[in-house]
Amino acid sequence: IHRLDESVVNRIAAGEVIQRPVSAVKELVENSLDAHSSSINVVVKDGGLKLIQVSDNGHGIRYEDLPILCERHTTSKLSSFEDLQSIKSMGFRGEALASMTYVAHVTVTTITKGQLHGYRVSYKDGVMENEPKACAAVKGTQIMIENLFYNMSARRKNLQNSADDYSKIVDLLSRFAIHHINVSFSCRKHGAGRADVSSVATVSRIDAIRSVYGASVARSLMKIEASDKDPSSSIFQMDGLFSNSEYVAKKITMVLFINDRLVDCTALKRALEIVYAATLPKASKPFLYMSIVLPPEHVDVNVHPTKREVSLLNQEVIIEKIQSVVESRLRSSNETQIFQEQTVEPSSSCQMISSKDSNRNPSPSGSKSQKVPVNKMVRTDSSDPAGRLHIYLQAQPHGHLVKNTSLTAVRSSVRQRRNPKETADLTSIHELIAEIDSNCHSGMLDIVRHCTYIGMADDVFALLQHDTHLYLANVVSLSKELMYQQVLRRFAHFNAIQLSNPAPLKELIVLALKEGDTDPESTENDELNVKIAEMNTDLLKQKADLIEEYFSIHIDKDGNLCRLPVVLDQYTPDMDRVPEFALCLANDVDWEEEKKCFQVISAALGNFYAMHPPMLPNPSGDGLQFYRKEIEHELVAEAETAWAQREWSIQHVLFPSMRLFFKPPNSMATNGTFVRVASLEKLYRIFERC
Secondary structure (H helix, E strand, C coil), X not given: CCCCCHHHHHHHXXXXXXXXXXXXXXXXXXXXXXXXXXXXXEEXXXXXXXXXXXEEXXXXXXXXXXXXXXXXXXXXXXXXXXXXXXXXXXXXXXXXXXXXXXXXEEEEEEECCCCCCEEEEEEECCEECCCXXXXXXXXXXXXXXXXXXXXXXXXHHHCCCXXXXXXXHHHHHHHHHHHCCCCEEEEEECCCCCCCEEECCCCCHHHHHHHHHCHHHHCCEEEEEEEEEECCCEEEEEEEEEECCCCCCCCCEEEEEECCEEECCHHHHHHHHHHHHCCCCCCCCCEEEEEEECCHHHEECCCCCXXXXXXXXXXXXXXXXXXXXXXXXXXXXXXXXXCCCCCCCCCCCCCCCCHXXXXXXXXXXXXXXXXXXXXXXXCCECCECCCCHHHHCCCCCHHHHXXXXXXXXXXXXXXXXXXXXXXXXXXXXXXXXXXXXXXXXXXXXXXXXXXXXXXXXXXXXXXXEECCEEEEEEHHHXXXXXXXXXXXXXXXXXXXXXXXXXXXXXXXXXXXXXXXCCCCCCCCCHXXXXXXXXXXXXXXXXXXXXXXXXXXXXXXXXXXXXXXXXXXXXXXXXXXXXXXXXXXXXXXXXXXXXXXXXXXXHHHHHHHHCCCCCCCCCCCHXXXXXXXXXXXXXXXXXXXXXXXXXXXXXXXXXXXXXXXHCCCEHHHHCCCCEEXXXXXXXXXXXXXXX
């Protein structure tokens, strides 16, 4: 027998604590929660083997603590063994960070309250590689784990399936998000424009589950509570959300927190599976969320290397009581069931059922239909080699289909918002989106997310209420910036607006140039304008493939503008501004540098789609004087429609979209986009105009 070298001991221990990338993420997220963070962001590359980055806005790490931060058994959570009896924090051993430094490269950036700058330091084998360096930092701590298991070749080879490891990390963050509803979580792949987990702080757990697991899960849940205050048997309080008998899934999902600690309990899981097996259809599994609170001294948290399991006092009694309450509630919920109706649209080749078939007796309800292999199905339609049931459905009358057209469009729009495609993998686009995210003004973001629209104060400013304050918001500036951001986020994945009549680019550009002349009636520059328009049209025809692929702007071989992108659902831009857009596209874009090119095109689209006041004067207010001079009443009706449509779009499209997608830049805090209404006199004048 001989004594192992300390480095060997540490690497063996590290392999036990950090078993997979998800183990490291769990430890880091729990540290962030212990630091009282309200926002935790996780970025992962190659399933966590290349990079795990966890950022929070907690209280940070003191400069004095950095030298021993990653040494084994150094912690701020306890000081004596007896403290384990009343421990409330997630961590307590002081092993996680130390273990990571033995199997990966660890970099910590942190800043504490009151400091003018933060510190960045790298660790290896439990010690600092260099002295902490002063650096710019945002509130909280960011920990980067790079090249995980770089010195454990066997472990690394077994973890080559990055998709599997990333899905485990997403599942972990989803579970934290529905329990810690006062904390916002996000998890995304490195370089991705869209987060796979994105939750915001809320007061409703149902809303948290809806945002993470979907509406189908949320609407099938029932609240169940169980408790016991008898010291002789057990003391506990359980609050849970359990799926009812209408919920159908192929795999059980059980989210269990005991004293705010995410754990597994095989015995409790098996007991509840037995209850649901008698209720749910065969092969269907439930969704279970439980938060159990017990006195700290009744829980032994130090029974598993990764703290995945805990030991409870009187565990059998607690499980039995929870099982009994759930069983009772599930039986009562079975008395009534609600079935969601789905409409199946028949195929174009749908045939009418013959009267002979329509009078055929249905099969007994108790009989089970046998699944027929695809290659054994009878072919009923040349367009469908396997045959499908919808072939036998009766065709709906034409009028019914027309009636449901708008509903189909809405459903399509919702599906697109729920499952947005990832942006094209271009570095320049990711950089532009990163600039938007990093330049976001947090105070204005809160106003935008939680404001209430009151009405239009004039042609440009809308009146908003946030908390007890009133603001005037420049809808032109807001919509222009929102459209610009949406263009970048939908880059290369636009739906398209087909123009009923293709617009010749040459004529559009000539029109825009003429509008820019000091004297539009003059014909002095007509020849020059035509030459400029011809050159610009030729340029856009050369770049037609690029702008169609990335922006869905289709220009045919004759130089006609045929299609425009859908930047915001349910909104069509003012087509009177197409000439200005065409000129900007031809004249302002730097086609040589990729990032500037995409930025200018996105800005041009943002300006084109912005909710400018219509060209026609407003028929209400001062604009009424213009129409008194006009004989044509149709012009008044056209103007009224245009202005009413704009106000509807501002209220029902612009502000709801801003709450979901908009990141207000810092510049908006000083450029007059938002103006706080200070005086009652000014407020009175605004309401008078409203």
